[in-house]
Amino acid sequence: MQWETVIGLEVHAQLSTESKIFSGASTAFGAAPNAEACAVDLALPGVLPVLNRGAVERAIRFGLAVGAKVNSPSIFARKNYFYPDLPKGYQISQYELPVVEGGHIQLQIVQDGKEQEKIVRLVRAHLEEDAGKSLHEDFHGMSGIDLNRAGTPLLEIVSEPDMRSSVEAVAYAKTLHTLVRWIGICDGNMQEGSFRCDANVSVRLRGSDKLGTRCEIKNLNSFRFLEKAIDYEARRQIEILEDGGSIQQQTRLFDPEKGETRAMRSKEDAQDYRYFPDPDLLPLEISGNWIEEVKKGLPELPQQMRTRLEHDYGLSMYDALLLTADRDISEYYEAVVGKLPSDPKLCANWVMGEVSAYLNNEGRSFDVCPLSPAQLAQLLLRIKDGTISGKIAKDVFRQMWAQADAESISWKNREGVDEGLADRIIDSQGLRQISDSSALENLVYEVLAANPKSVEEFKAGKEKAFNALVGQVMKAARGKANPAQVNEILRKKLTE
Numbered sequence: 001m002q003w004e005t006v007i008g009l010e011v012h013a014q015l016s017t018e019s020k021i022f023s024g025a026s027t028a029f030g031a032a033p034n035a036e037a038c039a040v041d042l043a044l045p046g047v048l049p050v051l052n053r054g055a056v057e058r059a060i061r062f063g064l065a066v067g068a069k070v071n072s073p074s075i076f077a078r079k080n081y082f083y084p085d086l087p088k089g090y091q092i093s094q095y096e097l098p099v100v101e102g103g104h105i106q107l108q109i110v111q112d113g114k115e116q117e118k119i120v121r122l123v124r125a126h127l128e129e130d131a132g133k134s135l136h137e138d139f140h141g142m143s144g145i146d147l148n149r150a151g152t153p154l155l156e157i158v159s160e161p162d163m164r165s166s167v168e169a170v171a172y173a174k175t176l177h178t179l180v181r182w183i184g185i186c187d188g189n190m191q192e193g194s195f196r197c198d199a200n201v202s203v204r205l206r207g208s209d210k211l212g213t214r215c216e217i218k219n220l221n222s223f224r225f226l227e228k229a230i231d232y233e234a235r236r237q238i239e240i241l242e243d244g245g246s247i248q249q250q251t252r253l254f255d256p257e258k259g260e261t262r263a264m265r266s267k268e269d270a271q272d273y274r275y276f277p278d279p280d281l282l283p284l285e286i287s288g289n290w291i292e293e294v295k296k297g298l299p300e301l302p303q304q305m306r307t308r309l310e311h312d313y314g315l316s317m318y319d320a321l322l323l324t325a326d327r328d329i330s331e332y333y334e335a336v337v338g339k340l341p342s343d344p345k346l347c348a349n350w351v352m353g354e355v356s357a358y359l360n361n362e363g364r365s366f367d368v369c370p371l372s373p374a375q376l377a378q379l380l381l382r383i384k385d386g387t388i389s390g391k392i393a394k395d396v397f398r399q400m401w402a403q404a405d406a407e408s409i410s411w412k413n414r415e416g417v418d419e420g421l422a423d424r425i426i427d428s429q430g431l432r433q434i435s436d437s438s439a440l441e442n443l444v445y446e447v448l449a450a451n452p453k454s455v456e457e458f459k460a461g462k463e464k465a466f467n468a469l470v471g472q473v474m475k476a477a478r479g480k481a482n483p484a485q486v487n488e489i490l491r492k493k494l495t496e
Contacts, residue, residue, distance in 0.1 A: 002206040003241075005234040006214075007169045007199060008161035011176055012154045013186040014130070014194040015058045021129050021153035022049030022092060029192045033135070037147035043087035048280050051076075055153040058185035059099045059127055060286065060294045062155060065183050065301055066122060068103030070291055073283035076127075080274045085132035085145050093156075095275040098126035099284065105159070105179070106303050107171045108321055115317045120172050121160040128154050149193075155185070161200065161211065166230040170223050173197055174325075175302075182302055182327045190221045197226055201233045203241065212237070213247040217254055217261055229254035233261050305330055313337070313344035322352050328366035329356075332373060332411065339377030346380055354397055370404040372414035379422040389483055392431050399425050443481065444489050447472045458494055466491070 020027055023040035040047045063070045075097040078090040103122040108115065132147035157176065163169045177195055180186040188195045197220045202212035217233060220226045232254075237247050252261040300308075306320040315323070323333050329351070336347045355376065359369060379397060382388050388396065400421050409417065426432060447469060448455055454472075457465035473486050 003203045003234075003238050004206045004208075005164055005166075005230070006161045006202045006204060006211060007163040007166075007230060008214075009159050009163070009169060009172060010198040010200070010216075011157045011159075011173065012130075012196050012198075013157060013176075013180045013188075015055050015153040015155055016184065016186055017052055017054040017058070017153055019052060019054075020151035021052045021055045021127065023151050025151060027152050029189075031148055033144065033146035034148060037132075037150055041087070041147055041151040049092060049278075051281065051284070052153060055127060056099065056284065056286070057290075057294060058153075059125065059155055060291060061183050061185055061298065062125055062157075062180065063100035063103065064291070064295050064298060065179060066100075066103035066105060066125075068122060068125070069101045070286055071097050071099060071101055072286040073097065074099040074286065075283055076278045076281040077275045078278050079128075083131065083134075084143070085134050085147070085150070087132070087147065087150065091129060091131060092278055092281070093128035093275075094126035098124040099286070100125035100155075105172060105175055107168065107175055108306065108317055109168065109171045110318050110321065111167055118162075118168060118171075120162045120168075123158040123160055125155050125157045128156055130154050155180075161202075161214075166227040166234075169199065169230055170227050173223060173226055178302055178325055183298060193221065196221045199226060199230055199233075201230055201237070202247070203234055203237045213249050215247065215250045215252050215261075217252050218264065220254060225254055225256055228256070228259055229261055232259060236261065299327070302330075309344075313348075315344065315348055319345075319348050319352070323348060326366060332366050332369060335373035335411075336377050336380075339374050340380055340384075343380070343384060346384070347377070350376060350380060354394065358401055367412070368410045370407070370409065370411065370414075371401055372404075372411045372417065372419070374419045375400060375404065375414075375421050378419060382422060382426060386484075387432050388426060396422060396425050396431065441489055441493075443473050443476050444486070444493055447476060447490075448493060455494065466494070469494075 014027075015021075017027060019025060020041065023038050025038040025041055026036045028036065040049060060070055062068075075094065076092055077095040079093045079095070080090045082089055100122075101124050103125070105120045105122065107118045107120060109118060130149045130152040132145055132150040135144040135146055159172065163172060177188050177190075180195070181188040186194055190196065199217045199220060200214045201217065202214040204210060204212040215233060215237070217229045220229055233252070240247060248266070250266055251264045253264045254261050302324045306317070306324050309315045309320040309323060310317060322329075324330050332355075333347065333351045336351060337344050340347055355366075355369060355371070359366060379393055379400065382396075383390055383393050403421065403425075404414070404418075451469060451472060454465045454468050458469070469490055470483075470486055473490060474481055474483070
C-alpha cells in the first residue's frame with residue numbers, strides 16, 4: 001500500500017529579550033541553578049505578572065515577516081497542568097486570539113539536483129512563558145528543579161500539517177530558523193534550547209483527505225534529529241497499520257543513540273488543559289501606529305533577498321539559498337560584490353568556498369571574519385586580471401587570512417585597513433603570473449622538445465597527453481604561467 005506522511009511542526013523560539021516575559025529577571029544562559037528566578041518566577045503569594053513590551057514587539061515583527069494578521073486585542077490564558085518545574089500549576093500562554101494569526105513560510109528545496117518551491121501555511125504564533133527544568137543527574141538518586149528558565153519568553157510557531165516528508169520538515173525548520181535570527185527576535189542557539197521543535201506525525205493512504213492519528217515528538221533540538229525522528233515515527237506507524245493495529249495518540253521522545261522514538265505519555269487535547277483568560281493580565285491592545293513603527297524597522301527578508309540575488313546577479317537558486325542562510329553571510333557577500341560588481345558569481349564562489357571553509361574549521365561565524373570584503377575583492381580582482389592563477393590565489397588567501405587573523409579585528413571594523421594586503425603578498429613573493437606570450441612560447445617549445453612521447457600520444461588522439469603537457473609547462477614555470485594562455489599556445493603548437 002502507498003502511504004503518505006503528514007507532518008506539522010510546533011517551534012518554540014526563545015525571544016531575545018534581556019528579561020523574562022512577565023518579570024524583570026535575567027534570561028542569560030548558564031547561570032547557577034535558580035540564580036535567575038525572582039519572586040514572580042517562583043509564584044510566591046501576592047505576585048503579579050507585568051508584560052514585557054520587547055517580547056510583544058518581537059512577536060509583531062515575526063507576524064509582519066510571514067504575512068500574518070496581528071490581532072488586537074490579543075488575550076493571555078492560563079494553561080493548566082501539573083509538573084514540578086511549573087511553580088504556579090499553570091503556564092501563561094495564549095489560546096483564543098493569539099498575537100499572530102495565519103501567515104506562511106515559503107520554502108526553496110534543492111533535492112537530487114532538482115529545485116522546487118513549497119508554501120507551508122501557519123496556524124498561529126503565540127506568546128507564552130517557558131517552564132523550569134527538572135534535573136535528574138548527580139543528585140544521589142533524587143531530582144532537582146532549576147527555575148532559571150521559568151518565565152523565559154517564547155514564541156510558539158504552529159504550522160498547518162502541510163509537509164509530506166522529513167526533507168520538507170527540515171527545510172521548513174531551517175527556513176524558520178534563518179528567519180527568526182534574520183529579523184533579530186531569537187539567537188537560534190539550538191544547543192542552549194533557544195530554538196526547538198515538536199513534530200506532529202501521522203500517516204494515511206495516499207489520495208485520502210482524512211488525517212490519521214498523530215503522535216507528537218517533543219523537544220527536537222537539531223535538524224538531524226528532526227529528520228531521523230520523523231522517518232522512524234512514520235515507519236513505526238506504517239508497520240502498525242499494515243499489521244492490522246491502530247495508532248494511539250501519544251507524546252513521544254526521540255532517543256538519538258538508538259535512533260528511535262518511545263512513548264512518553266498519552267497525548268493531551270486542548271480541553272485537557274482547561275484554558276481560560278488570565279485574570280491578572282488585561283487584553284493586549286496593539287495599535288496600528290505600533291505595527292507601522294515595527295514594520296519600518298524590518299530588514300529586507302531572506303526570500304526577498306534570494307529573489308534579488310537571482311534576478312540582479314544571475315545566481316542560481318542554490319547559490320542564493322546558501323548566501324541567505326544567515327544575515328551575516330549575506331551582508332559580507334554584498335560588501336564583496338560592492339567592491340567587485342563585475343563578477344558576482346566569482347564573489348559567491350569564494351564566500352561560500354574558501355571563506356566559509358576557514359570559518360567552519362575554526363568554529364566561527366561570519367560576523368567575526370578577520371578578512372575584510374575589500375581585501376577579498378582585491379584578491380579576486382587579481383584572478384580576473386590574470387595577475388595570479390586560481391591555484392596561487394588560494395595560497396595567497398591562506399597567508400592573508402593568517403595575517404588578518406593575527407590582528408584580531410572583525411571585518412566590520414576593518415574598513416580601510418590594509419586593503420592592499422593581497423598585492424603586498426603577491427609582490428613580496430614574486431607570485432605574479434607569466435603572461436608574456438613570447439616567454440610562454442619558449443617554455444612550450446622546451447616542454448614539447450623534452451616530451452616527444454606525449455606529443456605522439458596527443459596526435460594519436462589521447463587527450464590525457466595534452467593535460468600531461470600542460471602540467472609540464474606549469475611545472476617549468478613554477479606554477480606562475482597563465483593557465484588559459486598555456487592551453488591556447490600549447491594546443492596551437494601541437495596542431496600546427
